[in-house]
Amino acid sequence: MIKIHHLNESRSQRILWLVEELGLPYEIVSYSRNATTRLAPPELETIHPLGKSPVLEDGAVKLAESGAIVEYLCDTYGQGKLVVPAEPAERAAYQEWLHYAEGSAMLPLMLGMYVARLGEAGAPLHPRIESETKNHLSYVNDALGGRMYLLGEGFSGADVMMSFVAEVARAFGKLKDYPNLDAWLDRVHARPAWKAALDKGGAYALGR
Numbered sequence: 001m002i003k004i005h006h007l008n009e010s011r012s013q014r015i016l017w018l019v020e021e022l023g024l025p026y027e028i029v030s031y032s033r034n035a036t037t038r039l040a041p042p043e044l045e046t047i048h049p050l051g052k053s054p055v056l057e058d059g060a061v062k063l064a065e066s067g068a069i070v071e072y073l074c075d076t077y078g079q080g081k082l083v084v085p086a087e088p089a090e091r092a093a094y095q096e097w098l099h100y101a102e103g104s105a106m107l108p109l110m111l112g113m114y115v116a117r118l119g120e121a122g123a124p125l126h127p128r129i130e131s132e133t134k135n136h137l138s139y140v141n142d143a144l145g146g147r148m149y150l151l152g153e154g155f156s157g158a159d160v161m162m163s164f165v166a167e168v169a170r171a172f173g174k175l176k177d178y179p180n181l182d183a184w185l186d187r188v189h190a191r192p193a194w195k196a197a198l199d200k201g202g203a204y205a206l207g208r
């Protein structure tokens, strides 16, 4: 059975959501962040050297990067349930979203979170972080213009991957100027599988 190593209030929530979308049986192994540092507990390092979440186990497969996990789950179990493009140009556009979420869009948001801890010492970095955050949020907002989901009418792993970007942006109060992105996040939060995953994943302040 699929096993998901899940850290509370983290990116692994979207993997729980995806397996709910796919209607798969799965087991959650839960870990709690340190209340002070917000870091993962050391037990996660016994599962994978990086000590991060999510980690997915499925038979001989063990994966510790969200984009790879989403691609694997959609390719293996997604046919007929989600949009999994096969035509090369559509597949390339889909994969671009899968990589873009963690490879580019999360960077300014994470930098904003870390640099905020520096107080005044971080001030010289704020303009660049702010302009890059706008750059990425505008790009995604424009891509969603007139679209229900990132690939069009059909829900896909691209929406799952990009959801965390929008959630973090919303948690920092940054979605107000991006109505398409804001409305899309409401749409994904309204999906029954999203709600089912929230009930199973425990505390997740980002999504509520």
Ligand SMILES: N[C@@H](CCC(=O)N[C@@H](CS)C(=O)NCC(=O)O)C(=O)O
Pocket (backbone or CB within 6 Å): 007, 009, 010, 011, 012, 038, 039, 040, 041, 051, 052, 053, 054, 064, 065, 066, 067, 102
């Ligand atoms: N790019 C990786 C990031 C993994 C990651 O940084 N996970 C965070 C949770 S959102 C984590 O485990 N943090 C705890 C720690 O670093 O101690 C992915 O998307 O899977």
